Amino acid sequence: MDKNEISHTLTSVFQRVFQEPSLAVTREMTSRDVAHWDSLRHIVMITDVENTFAVKFSLREVMKLKNVGDLIDLIHAKKAS
Amino acid sequence: METSILSRFIDHAAQHADRSAVVVGERAYTYGDLSRLSAAIAAVLERQGVQRGDRVGFFAESTIHTYASILAILSRGAAYVPLRTDSPVARNREIVCDAGIRVVLYADAEHDARALAAAPDTNCHAVPTRDIAPNAGPLKAVSQSPADLCYLLFTSGSTGRPKGVPILYRSLSAFMATILESGRYEFTPRDRFLQMFDLTFDPSIFAYLVPLSVGASFYPLPRKGITYLEVADILETQEISVAMMVPSVIAYLKPYISELSLPHLRYSLFCGEALHHDTLSAWATCAPSAKIENLYGPTEATIVCLRYEWRHGEPPHPQGKGIVPIGTPMEGVQAFLRAEDGADDVGELCLIGDQVTASYWNNPSKTAEAFGTNEAGQRFYRTGDLCRRDRAGNVLYLGRIDNQVKIDGHRIELEDIEFHARAFDGGDRQVAAVVNAGEVGRHFIVLFVEGDDVDTRGLSEHLRTRLPGYMIPREIVPVSSFPLNSNGKIDRKALVTRRAVSGAAATA
Numbered sequence: 001m002d003k004n005e006i007s008h009t010l011t012s013v014f015q016r017v018f019q020e021p022s023l024a025v026t027r028e029m030t031s032r033d034v035a036h037w038d039s040l041r042h043i044v045m046i047t048d049v050e051n052t053f054a055v056k057f058s059l060r061e062v063m064k065l066k067n068v069g070d071l072i073d074l075i076h077a078k079k080a081s
Numbered sequence: 082m083e084t085s086i087l088s089r090f091i092d093h094a095a096q097h098a099d100r101s102a103v104v105v106g107e108r109a110y111t112y113g114d115l116s117r118l119s120a121a122i123a124a125v126l127e128r129q130g131v132q133r134g135d136r137v138g139f140f141a142e143s144t145i146h147t148y149a150s151i152l153a154i155l156s157r158g159a160a161y162v163p164l165r166t167d168s169p170v171a172r173n174r175e176i177v178c179d180a181g182i183r184v185v186l187y188a189d190a191e192h193d194a195r196a197l198a199a200a201p202d203t204n205c206h207a208v209p210t211r212d213i214a215p216n217a218g219p220l221k222a223v224s225q226s227p228a229d230l231c232y233l234l235f236t237s238g239s240t241g242r243p244k245g246v247p248i249l250y251r252s253l254s255a256f257m258a259t260i261l262e263s264g265r266y267e268f269t270p271r272d273r274f275l276q277m278f279d280l281t282f283d284p285s286i287f288a289y290l291v292p293l294s295v296g297a298s299f300y301p302l303p304r305k306g307i308t309y310l311e312v313a314d315i316l317e318t319q320e321i322s323v324a325m326m327v328p329s330v331i332a333y334l335k336p337y338i339s340e341l342s343l344p345h346l347r348y349s350l351f352c353g354e355a356l357h358h359d360t361l362s363a364w365a366t367c368a369p370s371a372k373i374e375n376l377y378g379p380t381e382a383t384i385v386c387l388r389y390e391w392r393h394g395e396p397p398h399p400q401g402k403g404i405v406p407i408g409t410p411m412e413g414v415q416a417f418l419r420a421e422d423g424a425d426d427v428g429e430l431c432l433i434g435d436q437v438t439a440s441y442w443n444n445p446s447k448t449a450e451a452f453g454t455n456e457a458g459q460r461f462y463r464t465g466d467l468c469r470r471d472r473a474g475n476v477l478y479l480g481r482i483d484n485q486v487k488i489d490g491h492r493i494e495l496e497d498i499e500f501h502a503r504a505f506d507g508g509d510r511q512v513a514a515v516v517n518a519g520e521v522g523r524h525f526i527v528l529f530v531e532g533d534d535v536d537t538r539g540l541s542e543h544l545r546t547r548l549p550g551y552m553i554p555r556e557i558v559p560v561s562s563f564p565l566n567s568n569g570k571i572d573r574k575a576l577v578t579r580r581a582v583s584g585a586a587a588t589a
Binding site: 030031 | 306
């Protein structure tokens with residue numbers, strides 16, 4: 001799975017979690033760019049990502065995420081390992 | 082006796098100017114830095130004509146200038162009034178007008194501050210603090226009378242307008258005396274305090290004023306991302322030793338608690354919402370050395386006024402329904418339960434003491450509803466919290482007697498949301514706001530609106546121009562009719578059940 005495919009699938013996850021059908025993820029996107037991206041939605045999003053991509057994140061991995069680009073890279077690294 | 086609430090801080094700044102006081106992100110500021118910057122801002126306030134008794138607004142940002150602004154305001158004998166950066170101009174304008182604020186300080190919130198100063202009827206100056214250079218000399222403070230106003234916090238009000246809670250120096254001094262002089266807490270200059278609260282929420286005062294009063298340091302959240310992750314990061318990397326938090330944080334962190342190790346945490350304190358025994362038991366495993374307390378206190382009673390010490394490994398309270406007790410009154414506070422039917426073990430929790438304010442700000446009708454005077458002539462505050470007292474004297478929280486809710490520690494009157502929702506679209510529709518079913522940390526607001534032609538997106542945008550971010554409903558659900566209870570009123574419990582069964586029908 002390359003990063004473009006991950007980004008495409010991630011867009012579906014974000015549209016579902018943040019209930020915004022027109023949402024398209026970008027590498028630079030952060031919680032400040034999306035309505036309702038608060039602590040609760042973050043947990044829901046991370047859980048959805050873990051289930052969708054069949055991966056598991058540690059707290060430290062989640063804490064290091066600065067933007068969606070970091071999340072794409074992390075998923076890519078997990079799937080490659 | 083007149084003195085200053087800042088006397089301890091001023092003494093520490095004089096004796097240990099090079100000691101760390103505040104760490105904001107990567108940058109540490111000493112007591113000297115903070116004192117000199119506060120002095121410079123105090124000089125600006127003096128030039129603006131701010132005098133003892135005036136109310137001064139500031140935007141609640143997470144910068145050294147913001148904390149220096151608070152100290153500067155208090156040093157002038159004035160009262161501070163924090164304004165949320167995520168509140169629309171209309172909401173902050175109501176606060177500025179109600180409090181009679183003439184000066185609003187800001188660090189980076191220039192757009193919000195200028196919009197506020199330009200709003201109708203505000204008659205206030207927006208004063209930037211970011212470029213103020215520190216004074217050569219330290220902060221000096223005027224004496225304050227116990228009867229002087231210290232700060233004015235605005236909470237959600239059921240009539241659609243924010244409700245002002247005035248706290249006098251008498252009340253804050255009583256709280257500080259309990260924390261610093263009761264012997265229960267042994268804080269030292271080596272302690273590192275977490276400051277996770279928005280400055281419009283009064284536990285923030287514990288998190289910055291207590292460390293500054295004992296020569297310790299505090300660590301505000303940078304507020305750049307997801308709160309619970311920032312808290313976890315600071316707790317570990319900065320080796321925090323004193324942390325007051327809302328229970329939602331550890332509820333969010335629950336899946337990761339086994340990865341956390343907090344051997345430096347000496348005091349793990351909770352306040353602001355119900356604390357679940359199971360979540361706390363899991364949390365305690367990562368903080369084995371910490372003294373753990375569940376603290377309780379409405380804004381009207383100055384930060385916290387009841388406490389319960391939770392012992393590692395203790396079982397759930399048999400009458401607690403999974404919730405940790407809120408314990409017994411702190412020194413100088415009296416608590417009693419007021420029951421309609423004369424029962425003495427269940428009733429509305431009422432509070433008496435120097436920590437308890439005597440009224441709301443400019444609001445006689447709400448004051449009459451919430452405050453009373455007992456046979457001994459003492460003022461008491463009716464909290465609206467339904468509680469039980471167990472045989473050991475511990476108070477247990479059972480729920481609210483009205484429609485106030487807590488979300489991530491934020492206190493919200495559901496009628497406040499309904500008032501502004503009703504005003505949208507002509508004002509003819511019935512509306513009802515509820516909180517979804519779920520445990521602490523999983524709560525959000527659902528707004529039900531009558532009709533099958535509801536402009537949910539337009540309504541959501543309307544509410545964003547009236548309410549702070551934490552009060553915006555997550556979901557707006559059109560309904561053809563409302564379920565009614567036996568009194569003929571909208572049955573909120575039935576709506577919560579309906580939401581739980583059907584999920585979201587429409588989204589804000």
